Amino acid sequence: MERNIVFLWICAFAIVHPVVHGHQETLPQPTASDQLPLLIKMNNDFAFHLYKRLVEMPEYQSKNIFFSPFSVSMVLSELSLGAGGETKQQLLSGIGHNSSVFSTEEMHQMFHSLLEEMDQRTGVDIDVGTALYVGDKFKALPEFLEKMKEFYHSEGFTVDFSVKETLDKMNMYVKEKTHGKIKQAVDDLESDTLMFLLTYIYFKGKWDMPFNPSTTREVIFHVDAETTVPVQMMHQYESLEVYYDAELTSKVLCLDYNDSYSMFLAVPDIKRRDKTIKDLEMAISRQHIEKWRRAVQKRKVDIYVPKLSLKTSYSLNDILKGMGMADMFTDKANFTGISEERIFISKALHKATLDINEEGTTAAAVTTVSFRPMSYSPLKTLRFDRPFMIFITDKKNDNILFFGKVVNPVEKQ
Structure with missing residues (x-):
């Protein structure tokens, strides 16, 4: 045997x-x-x-x-x-x-x-x-x-x-x-x-730009058209690297770790209700990640990212x-x-x-800004309050270490 x-x-x-x-x-x-x-x-x-x-x-x-x-x-x-x-x-x-x-x-x-x-x-x-x-x-x-x-x-x-x-x-x-x-x-x-x-x-x-725990609030996350769950949502209003991918009709956020690795988050544009996370995940490829690395630009934006x-x-x-x-x-x-x-x-x-959380950022300075630009831009606010994709990549060579999709941030599986 x-x-x-x-x-x-x-x-x-x-x-x-x-x-x-x-x-x-x-x-x-x-x-x-x-x-x-x-x-x-x-x-x-x-x-x-x-x-x-x-x-x-x-x-x-x-x-x-x-x-x-x-x-x-x-x-x-x-x-x-x-x-x-x-x-x-x-x-x-x-x-x-x-x-x-x-x-x-x-x-x-x-x-x-x-x-x-x-x-x-x-x-x-x-x-x-x-x-x-x-x-x-x-x-x-x-x-x-x-x-x-x-x-x-x-x-x-x-x-x-x-x-x-x-x-x-x-x-x-x-x-x-x-x-x-x-x-x-x-x-x-x-x-x-x-x-x-x-x-x-x-x-x-370690985040280059840490979140301040005092701005974290409970909000509703839209799992799908019928289902919502409460999540702890972190918030920043800072100059951050963002990009609007018109081909994928998705908003892209890049958060860096000590100038070494990055996390990319991508969420379908809510204004385009015919586009869903399924469309995004079926269309996305290696070339999009490479494009995002070159295309992201710093601009003052509101971002909302759930703790996971x-x-x-x-x-x-x-x-x-x-x-x-x-x-x-x-x-x-x-x-x-x-x-x-x-x-x-x-x-x-x-x-x-x-x-993903904001632990250890208590000592970070809190910046509040009273005046914000009123001109319309699809990138004025990035809310990750519906299913989104997530990548952890090497800034030096775009090697993808981790890859995923968040459908329900409170589901432990």
Whole structure:
């Protein structure tokens, strides 16, 4: 009897937890490969393909969506290191790799460069990594383990999956890497598990322009035409980066974290009642994010952003199968680069959390302005009081770390 189970666990935790902004010197960044923008385009295109597949799933429709496409594409790239034949081709095609643009070896090297660069960042607290748990009776090929460590900074552990202590150690590892945000990442393990691949990303950012808690008020959030919920709405009237995307008939707000990363929020224009969040999410692409980075301009605006605390969890098996990566979940799986034993992937899971609030901004100066321009502009006020999209991106290279849609800010899921 074959014991051929591999678990994938992808944890993504955006702890957007703003505190009072203080001046911080930005260290010079190491020069990444000239081809790095090509990898980021590939990853970001994958992000939108994954999102659109996700929102098509019946169980996730009309739900909050939040995930880290970067961590998913990274784990699939890691798997391709040990895959062969059709399984490898499906993985590479699924993540959007084009061999005429760069080779698989270059792809792994670019992931390495990107991880090295992210590790050097100042101004935000970001932690990205991989852990590989290998059963003590399972013989993983040394070359695969070495490549995982070389390219993806993977930590390796030899464990006995049949004892509860292993589960406890794995949960403690995730708890430490996510700074206590996830205390119970793994609920149970099957005793015939051979290997467990865990990829995590933790992000904690400080607003450049913090919100003042004294201006937060309870308001109504319009979930849909029939449903409203009360939310705590943060408010600012400042010079902020905004843009009106006429093609998408949507208002875009860019909030920066210490001049390093940004959060983009996009909401359909309420004046165009024929346009909904569904229209926005189906039309949006990587190119729009790149355009927004160039197009946003500072202007004095009123913004209203809800406080959020979301938790999401997704089974990726059917989603990845729907993106053409089916063989790895079946007896057709070819992971001969990982082990001489026949193995397949039993489960691919993704969990993410998002917290947005104004904690720590009490000491910030409050600016009240009595006189405001009266001329009409679609960008005079940006109210995120109806479903909107959310992206956390790298200001330097537009790499999308997190991606989502807020339908109901008080739904914990």
